[in-house]
Amino acid sequence: MIRLAIQAKGRLNEETTALLADAGIAVTAGKRKLVARAGGFPMEVLYLRDDDIPQAVAMGVADAGIVGWNEVAERGYDVERAMNLGFGACRLSLAVPRDCGYTGDEWWQGRRVATSYPNVLGRYFGERGIDVEIHEIAGSVEIAPAVGMADAICDIVSSGGTLVQNGLREVATVLQSEAVLIVTPGLGEEKRAEVEKLKFRFGSIIESRGMKYVLMNLPQERLDEAIALLPGMRSPTVLPLAAQGWCSLHVVIAEGELWEKIERLKQLGAEGILVLALENMIR
Ligand code: ATP
Numbered sequence: 471m472i473r474l475a476i477q478a479k480g481r482l483n484e485e486t487t488a489l490l491a492d493a494g495i496a497v498t499a500g501k502r503k504l505v506a507r508a509g510g511f512p513m514e515v516l517y518l519r520d521d522d523i524p525q526a527v528a529m530g531v532a533d534a535g536i537v538g539w540n541e542v543a544e545r546g547y548d549v550e551r552a553m554n555l556g557f558g559a560c561r562l563s564l565a566v567p568r569d570c571g572y573t574g575d576e577w578w579q580g581r582r583v584a585t586s587y588p589n590v591l592g593r594y595f596g597e598r599g600i601d602v603e604i605h606e607i608a609g610s611v612e613i614a615p616a617v618g619m620a621d622a623i624c625d626i627v628s629s630g631g632t633l634v635q636n637g638l639r640e641v642a643t644v645l646q647s648e649a650v651l652i653v654t655p656g657l658g659e660e661k662r663a664e665v666e667k668l669k670f671r672f673g674s675i676i677e678s679r680g681m682k683y684v685l686m687n688l689p690q691e692r693l694d695e696a697i698a699l700l701p702g703m704r705s706p707t708v709l710p711l712a713a714q715g716w717c718s719l720h721v722v723i724a725e726g727e728l729w730e731k732i733e734r735l736k737q738l739g740a741e742g743i744l745v746l747a748l749e750n751m752i753r
């Protein structure tokens with residue numbers, strides 16, 4: 471039995487629960503409880519504030535946790551970053567008032583920067599030998615320059631809309647982040663094996679997200695050209711059709727390349743193209 475810490479409520483909760491569900495792990499129990507037994511896997515789920523997850527995992531109160539990399543980097547606890555989970559993408563960025571005459575690194579010298587990430591930011595400026603005054607605030611960082619609390623800010627950005635609304639301009643990325651699976655260092659053998667199972671399930675799900683299963687009918691004589699276009703898992707599946715000179719081709723295509731590939735396949739004479747959702751891809 472392993473204990474996994476996840477965010478009780480907030481931006482990561484829903485996608486974390488969805489990832490667990492796709493991995494066959496049900497965490498239906500009411501979120502009012504701090505700890506709940508999961509279904510479909512020997513696991514207990516510990517619901518926490520995201521701030522507390524790195525510490526819980528470092529202490530071994532939880533054996534593993536799902537949390538934003540930004541929190542892990544800021545807290546500085548000794549945990550193993552086991553895998554990136556492909557959701558919760560954001561970045562920790564420096565932003566300055568739009569008309570402040572920002573020139574680059576030299577602009578920062580002696581400035582006051584408001585942030586909720588003093589440790590990550592301190593390391594960033596330290597590495598560059600720039601002396602700034604870091605002013606820690608817990609929330610609403612983006613209003614600090616407008617109210618005269620700071621010259622600039624360092625905050626979490628995903629689309630950048632909040633910065634624009636507050637008259638700020640993003641000028642540098644301090645840290646790239648996404649949700650990660652973290653694990654207690656030096657976990658015992660049995661628990662380690664459970665964590666490996668979890669990683670295998672998560673890995674398969676993440677890899678298959680954004681992939682489509684595509685079937686089409688193709689003139690037999692264009693098959694080699696079509697195969698050259700389509701790297702499948704090993705090679706595409708080709709099945710004979712009842713109609714002479716035609717075959718059925720099955721292949722997995724990444725969503726990002728789907729339309730471009732389909733256009734080229736149509737040029738080769740592909741017909742009756744079916745695009746299906748791919749639930750899971752086990753290597
Ligand atoms: P908690 O109540 O658990 O302390 P919180 O308010 O600190 O939650 P959330 O706003 O729920 O945190 O964000 C959780 C994580 O979601 C962040 O630490 C970050 O990794 C990720 N994230 C993704 N996009 C954004 C965004 N636009 N703003 C803030 N966080 C984001």
Ligand code: MG
Pocket residue numbers: 519520521
């Ligand atoms: Mg928090």
